[in-house]
Amino acid sequence: MDIRLDVIQDYMPYFLQGMGLTIGLSLIGILMGSVMGLFIALGKMTRFKIIQFPFIWYINFFRGTPLFVQILLIHFGVMPFFMSPVNPIASAIVSLSLNAAAYIAEIFRAGIQSIDRGQMEAARSLGMSHVQAMRYVILPQAVKRMIPPLGNEFIVLLKDSSLAAVIAAPELMYWGRAASGATFRVWEPYLTVALIYLVLTLSLTYLLNYVERKLATE
Amino acid sequence: MIQVENLKKSFGSLEVLKDISVKIKPQEVVVVIGPSGSGKSTFLRCINKLETFEQGHIYIDGVDIADKKTNINKIREDVGMVFQQFNLFPHKTVIENIMLSPMKVRKWPEDRARQKGMELLSKVGLEDKADVYPDSLSGGQKQRVAIARALAMEPKVMLFDEPTSALDPEMVGEVLGVMKQLAKEGMTMVVVTHEMGFAREVGDRVIFMDGGYIVEENKPKELFGNPRHERTKAFLSKIL
Numbered sequence: 001m002d003i004r005l006d007v008i009q010d011y012m013p014y015f016l017q018g019m020g021l022t023i024g025l026s027l028i029g030i031l032m033g034s035v036m037g038l039f040i041a042l043g044k045m046t047r048f049k050i051i052q053f054p055f056i057w058y059i060n061f062f063r064g065t066p067l068f069v070q071i072l073l074i075h076f077g078v079m080p081f082f083m084s085p086v087n088p089i090a091s092a093i094v095s096l097s098l099n100a101a102a103y104i105a106e107i108f109r110a111g112i113q114s115i116d117r118g119q120m121e122a123a124r125s126l127g128m129s130h131v132q133a134m135r136y137v138i139l140p141q142a143v144k145r146m147i148p149p150l151g152n153e154f155i156v157l158l159k160d161s162s163l164a165a166v167i168a169a170p171e172l173m174y175w176g177r178a179a180s181g182a183t184f185r186v187w188e189p190y191l192t193v194a195l196i197y198l199v200l201t202l203s204l205t206y207l208l209n210y211v212e213r214k215l216a217t218e
Numbered sequence: 219m220i221q222v223e224n225l226k227k228s229f230g231s232l233e234v235l236k237d238i239s240v241k242i243k244p245q246e247v248v249v250v251i252g253p254s255g256s257g258k259s260t261f262l263r264c265i266n267k268l269e270t271f272e273q274g275h276i277y278i279d280g281v282d283i284a285d286k287k288t289n290i291n292k293i294r295e296d297v298g299m300v301f302q303q304f305n306l307f308p309h310k311t312v313i314e315n316i317m318l319s320p321m322k323v324r325k326w327p328e329d330r331a332r333q334k335g336m337e338l339l340s341k342v343g344l345e346d347k348a349d350v351y352p353d354s355l356s357g358g359q360k361q362r363v364a365i366a367r368a369l370a371m372e373p374k375v376m377l378f379d380e381p382t383s384a385l386d387p388e389m390v391g392e393v394l395g396v397m398k399q400l401a402k403e404g405m406t407m408v409v410v411t412h413e414m415g416f417a418r419e420v421g422d423r424v425i426f427m428d429g430g431y432i433v434e435e436n437k438p439k440e441l442f443g444n445p446r447h448e449r450t451k452a453f454l455s456k457i458l
Contacts, residue, residue, distance in 0.1 A: 121268055122305035122364075126319035126371060127295035136318060140309050 007188045011179040018172035019196055021089070025171060026158040028093050033100025033157075034150070040101055041108035055105070062102035068163050071095045075167040092164035092171070100157050107149045111142035144215055151208035155201050162197070172196060219244045219375060219406050220265060225274035227260060234260050235271070236430040244374075247407045249417040249438070252427035253453060258410045261427065262377050265408065266290075266297045279374065295323060298368030302380040304360040306352040306367070313339070313348040316367045324371065331370070338366035342396050358389030362396055369400075376400065378409040414458060418442055426450045 043055035062070065075091035083090065115138050123133035162173035176193035180186060220242040227235040234257045242248050250258045263269040265276060267283050267290050275284045278293050307315050316335035320326045326334075339345045342362040352360055361381055368376060378397065382390045394416050401407055401420045411417065417424050418438045425435040426447075434441060434450045442458070445451045 116303075116305075118301060118303050118305035119307065122299075122301060122307070123319075124291075125266055125268065125294055125297075125299040125301075126368070127291050127323040128319060129291050132322055136322060137307055141307075144309070 004183075004185060004188055007179065007183050007185050008192050011175065011189060011192075014175040014179070015172060015192060015196060018170060018175040019200070021169070021171040022158065022161050022173075022197075023200070025089075025092055025096055025161040025164065025169075026154065029096035029100045029157045029161070030104075030150075030154045032093070032097035033104045033153075036097065036101035037104030038108050040105035041112065044105065045109060045112065059102045059105055062099050063106075067095070067099050067160055068166070070099055071163055071167060074098070088164070088167045088169040091167055092161065092169040096157060096161055096164070099160075100153060103153050103156075104150065107146050107153065108142070110149070111146035112138060114145055115141050147215060148208070148212060151204070151211075154208075155204055158200055158204065159197060219246070219279065220408070221275075221277040222261075222265070223275045223277075225261070225264060225271055225276065227257075227264060227269060227271040227273075234430050235264070238274070238430075238432055240425065240432065240435070242375075242406065242408060244406055245404045247401045247405075247409065247420055247422045248425060249421035249423070250408065250410045250425045250427060251412070251414070251417060251453075252433075256427040257430045258427045259379055262379050262408060262410050265375075265377055266294050266299055268299075291323075295371055296374045298371060298373035298376045300361070300364050300368055300376065300378045300381045302383050304352075304357070304364045304384070306360055306364055308352055311349050311351055312344070312355070312363050315352065315363060316370045319367070320370050334370055335366070338369050339363075341369075341399075342366050343392075356389060357385045358392045361385065361389075361393045365393075365396055365400075375406045375408070378407065378411065380410055380412070382411065382413055412457070414442070426453065428453065 040055050040058060044052055044059065046052055071091065074095045075086060075088065079086040079091050079094065119137055119141070120133055123137040124130070128136070161171055164171055165173040165177055168174060172193055176189045179189035183189070222238055222240045225235055225238040226233070238261055250261065252258045260269055264271050265278070271284070275282050277283075278297065281288055281293060283290060283293055307318070310318065313332065313335050316338060317328070317331040320331040320334060321328060336345060336348065339348055342365060344359060344362055344366070347355065347359065347363070352363065355363065365381075381397070382393050385393065390413065394413060397407070397409070397416070398420050409416070409421070421438045423435060424438045424441045426433050426441065426445075426449075428449050434445065434447045441450070442454065445454055
């Protein structure tokens, strides 16, 4: 088997460009997902069954169906209502954010419920409202515990963003397929793409370990 | 100050409070004793509505907390509580623990809250611990901070839920000392405890609860020296 380094060389600028979008997609996904996730988690934790219902089913749907299917549904089904022609990057952002929100909601819920009940009672006994107790006492502690699973979700999201290639959002995997299709080569483009994903996820892992250690010593 | 009328409370099908009525006057120190499962902690937690109850009324300064229109947060500002497990906020320093509620609930400016906090810390003998996190304190120190935190709201009543039960024996004294001081200053207190020495020495009145009822209440000297009910006698003979 011969390796054609010139293929890698020719396509490297595109791979790097795709890597930029991959990072961008997962960053926006985790941020939007966190904002929506907190909202969904709080919605699911209300005492009122009727309010809980839509949030529970939001999570059921986005966790219970493949992201691949969600991307196709959103790109070809939902987005045409909002823009024409549909921008695949916008579709990818929407799909990844909505999907991540479901997982992050569960991370938030687990984090909040892991805080001892006595913390809420102490805060309430001091005259704080439920919202104040959440904001000043429960959430700051819960967020600390949510960093490891949130980092995990970030890594999953980074890899899953490769599914956006199917709607031609020009992220890393899209350029991998393009390079393979144009040159009829398999190993060079796909191995390079795999290697770039690996570098990204490992860097993230190290970064997260660092943050965790930092928080642990505080 | 506090008036409890025909209070009833159930957990599912288990009735834990079966018709409790009691009056607590300003500056009075009432000690509640009884075997575990007698409902004494639940009774205490009903007073600031950490537990909801199905029947009866509790009036705090004339305001009925059973009334749905009553803003319970407003009532709790004036009713301090100290827990068995301390429940300090671990992500905040000692002084921040104390300042949080006065600043967020009472809307005090920071310097006023800090000044009040330092005053209270020196009162409980911990002014040198202001800037450490609760993790590094002993149990007795944690509980003294918890008392200071409750006092920072300048409550009219203090509720103590077995404040020394989670402490190592050598630390019980320092916490009881602070409580004794508080009683001497005229704080209205309701104390659920197993510390009979404290009940005898500091209590104006002792309530003995068993099986969800108030079996007997009297001045400590009377109740300990001359219990009238069989169940009180049986309980006291086991623990004294």
